[in-house]
Amino acid sequence: MISDMExxxxxxxxxxxxxxxxxxxxxxxxxxxxxxxIVFGIGMLKELEIGYWNGKEYEKKVIxxxxxxxxxxxxxxxxxxxxxxxxxxxxxxxxxxxxxFFNAVADPLVELHxxxxxxxxLKRKFNQxxxxxxxxxx
Numbered sequence: 001m002i003s004d005m006e007x008x009x010x011x012x013x014x015x016x017x018x019x020x021x022x023x024x025x026x027x028x029x030x031x032x033x034x035x036x037x038i039v040f041g042i043g044m045l046k047e048l049e050i051g052y053w054n055g056k057e058y059e060k061k062v063i064x065x066x067x068x069x070x071x072x073x074x075x076x077x078x079x080x081x082x083x084x085x086x087x088x089x090x091x092x093x094x095x096x097x098x099x100x101f102f103n104a105v106a107d108p109l110v111e112l113h114x115x116x117x118x119x120x121x122l123k124r125k126f127n128q129x130x131x132x133x134x135x136x137x138x
Contacts (some may be wrong), residue, residue, distance in 0.1 A: 005031055008118065014110040020045065021103045024076075024083055025116060034078040035117040041072030043110035045089055048098035050094040056131060058100060066107050067091045071098065076114070081133060084124075095113055 001023050003012035008029050014023045046066040049077065052057030067089025074085025088098030125136040 001026065003027060003030070008116040010066040010112075010114040010116060011116070012112045013046040014043070014106040014112065014136045016106055016108045017060060019099055019103060019104050020106060020110055021083065023106075023110075024112070024114075026058060027112075028076060028082060031114075033076055033114065033116045036076035037117065038072065038074040038076065038083075039113040039115055041069055041087075042111055043069050044107050045069055045104040045110065046107040048087065048089060048104040050087060050097070051102055052099050053132070056057075058102075061099075063089065063097055065089070065091055067097070069094065070096060072101070072110075072111060072112075074101065075095075075135060076133070077124050081125050084135075087119045089107055090091075 001012055001014050001018055012027055014020055026076045044066050048063040051060045070090050071088040076083055085101040087101040088096050090096050122134045124133040
């Protein structure tokens with residue numbers, strides 16, 4: 001992976017066969033991101049693990065084939081889960097599949113834009129009504 005930062009804008013290129021979530025976690029450490037926004041991601045993914053929240057739990061699915069990354073965005077918080085992102089990919093037959101992002105592998109690459117927040121502190125707090133760790137501001 002290569003990356004750089006200008007002001008609070010982080011641009012990264014995740015290389016072929018690198019795990020995307022692990023790469024984002026490295027960016028969080030390298031650039032000291034305690035709160036942030038994943039503005040966009042473009043490129044291609046394979047072995048994409050996604051989920052659909054059925055109201056009680058995530059129903060997970062793995063899309064093994066490579067897909068063109070058409071949407072990738074989310075938030076980075078100061079407590080777990082640190083990364084909450086949603087993703088959509090277009091597969092070879094031009095159908096789009098997506099959901100909650102769990103992990104994937106770059107193939108051949110993924111380009112990311114992350115904005116590091118400085119004054120807004122994003123956190124997650126468990127909500128018993130929804131069963132989710134929801135965005136919260138303290």
